[in-house]
Amino acid sequence: IDNWVLENxxxxxxxxxxxxxxxxNISVNISPIHIMQQDxxxxxxxxxxxxxxxxxxxxxxxxxxxxxxxxxxxxKKLEDLKxxxxxxxxxxxxxGYSSLSYLNSLPIDHVKIDKSFVDVMLQSEKxxxxxxxxxxxxxxxxxxxxxxxxxxxxQFDMLVKNNCELIQGYFISKPLSxxxxxxxxxxxxxx
Numbered sequence: 001i002d003n004w005v006l007e008n009x010x011x012x013x014x015x016x017x018x019x020x021x022x023x024x025n026i027s028v029n030i031s032p033i034h035i036m037q038q039d040x041x042x043x044x045x046x047x048x049x050x051x052x053x054x055x056x057x058x059x060x061x062x063x064x065x066x067x068x069x070x071x072x073x074x075x076k077k078l079e080d081l082k083x084x085x086x087x088x089x090x091x092x093x094x095x096g097y098s099s100l101s102y103l104n105s106l107p108i109d110h111v112k113i114d115k116s117f118v119d120v121m122l123q124s125e126k127x128x129x130x131x132x133x134x135x136x137x138x139x140x141x142x143x144x145x146x147x148x149x150x151x152x153x154x155q156f157d158m159l160v161k162n163n164c165e166l167i168q169g170y171f172i173s174k175p176l177s178x179x180x181x182x183x184x185x186x187x188x189x190x191x
Contacts, residue, residue, distance in 0.1 A: 002034035003043055010051035010058065016182055017057065020189045027059040027089065032066030041080045048084070055085035061112065063091045075106065082107040089146065094134060104141055110166070111138045115149025118169070122154055135162045 006028055013026035034040060048055050060081065067074050067090075078088055090103075093111040103111075113134055120127045131147075138145045147159050150169030159167055176184065 002031055003047065006044065006047050007051065010047055010053050012178060013057050014051055014053050016185060017053075019182070019186055022189070023054075023057060024185070025057050025059050025087065027061055029061045029091065030066070032063065032069065035062060035066055035074060035077065036069065041077050044081060044086070045084060048086070056087070059087040059089055059110075061089040061091040064093065064095070067106070078107045094130075100137075103137075108143065110144045110146050112146040112148055113164075115169075118147050118149045118155055118159075121158065122152070128158065131158070132162050135159075135164055139163065 009026050009028045013024070017023040037043070044060075048058060062078070067078075082088060087110070088106075088108045089110040089112050090106065090108045091112045092114045094117055095114045111134070113131065117127075117131055117134070121131045122128070135145050144165045145163075146166040146168065147155075147164050148168045150156050150159065150167045150171045152171060155169075156167060156171050173184075
């Protein structure tokens with residue numbers, strides 16, 4: 001299933017970018033089982049090559065927990081993917097091991113703040129400071145930040161104020177069909 005999802009994502013972004021003046025990227029969650037497969041990197045390389053997309057259009061989201069299983073082997077896989085030009089996102093940041101000792105050694109481009117932090121960030125000064133610290137830590141180590149699960153304008157405003165680069169959640173859009181995504185992107189591209 002993982003390879004099928006990756007193939008479809010690559011083909012979808014190719015279709016979309018054929019109609020846009022500025023290409024966009026597509027992000028795909030990678031399961032712990034998928035990354036542990038011995039031929040994981042070769043499969044990704046083949047799928048990207050067969051789809052005909054530049055590897056830079058592909059972003060892979062990998063959870064902290066899946067990376068920590070066989071860390072050295074998975075680190076090598078991520079380095080190989082990075083070398084190909086694929087962007088790596090550390091998904092669910094702060095909910096797994098969150099070891100700062102390995103954060104700097106990982107070949108990642110983004111950390112993705114877990115929804116559980118976004119859900120409570122407006123409840124207290126302490127919760128707000130945690131979000132601010134994660135964003136600051138990421139920026140100070142040369143990483144960009146994605147916040148997931150943003151559902152309220154107040155959450156959005158606070159994340160923007162703290163220079164969070166990317167935001168996901170119902171505040172931006174509810175899930176859409178492929179056709180509606182294409183129409184929305186084409187409409188936005190005309191502006």
